[in-house]
Amino acid sequence: MKLIDILRTYLPELDPRKCKIHLAIWDGAENPLELYFQNNFDEWQTWQSRKNFQRDFVISLINLNRRNKWLFVGVFRSLSSQWYEERSLHQYELVRLPEAEEIIGRAIVDFPRPGRQSFLYAERWMDDIEFEELLPQRMTFGGFPGFSEIIISKAELDIIVNNSIESWRSALSSVSGIYLITDSATGRHYVGSASGSEGIWGRWCEYSINGHGGNNGLFELLQDNGINYSSNFQFSVLEVHDPISDIEIIRKREQRWKRVLLSIEFGLNEN
DSSP states (O other), X not given: OBHHHHXXXXXXXXXXXXXXXXXXXXXXXXXXXXXXXXXXXXXXHHEESSOTTOSSXXXXXXXXXXXXEEEEEEEEEEEEEEEETTTTEEEEEEEEOGGGGGGTTTEEEEOOOOTTOSEEEHHHHGGGOEEEEEOSSOOOOOSOOOGGGOOEEHHHHHHHHHTTOHHHHHHHTTOEEEEEEEETTTOOEEEEEEOSTTHHHHHHHHHHHHSSTTOHHHHHHHHHHOGGGGGGEEEEEEEEEOTTSOHHHHHHHHXXXXXXXXXXXXXXXXX
16 A cells, blocks of 8 residues: 555545655754754754745654655645844744644655665655554654663664664663564564673673674574564663673673573573
8 A cells, every 4th residue: 555545545636746745854964853853843844954845744754774765744834934144044834734643643655766866756756665563652762761771673673773862872872781582473582781881782782783683592482483483572671880891790790690590491592
């Protein structure tokens, strides 16, 4: 199914010839996904260096992982624009249409970005935007909650890593520690440790990339069930250490947690 088919159930008269598509992508300076989580995306989108929204409507998508996955965040009516000399920017008056409110922040679409352009004429590209998934509730993501409060899915980890969400990156890279991966489909545990200059952040980035982080037990699990099985993984932190802690101390603590959780006998640790 196409995104345009979904949108027309809410806005039957929506004409792609009157729409621009805004592909909001992190440029290394401002992260549109973080801005969305902070409820600042709508205001940020109104400021443009060029006259990018000279059509009646704007369909806004935010990149989720720098590949082909996008979060639908609204259809906006473009009413007017004003040039601000002191900022060298145009500011648009954009009004979000309430009709599609039900799927804002919930609809995920697949769309290979055509080149580097972020503002597309909808009639040329809407038929290429495939509806992929409707989340049960609106995607939200707060700041780093504290090490003892971390319980995140693989999908959430991917968002954190791929968008380098600052509060998470800063906290997780500042500590070494012991972490837990739980297979939510079976309840089996994997206990791991992280040390070095990037701490837990560096280690979890590896899991985000390939799902197994180079661990034999997890690698074999994904080999048997497919890479998408990693969507069952849940990540948490058992304890944290100073990044300059003796690595032998961290390894001893890791072994203790393996004994506590029986992750060798009944889980995914091999030793």
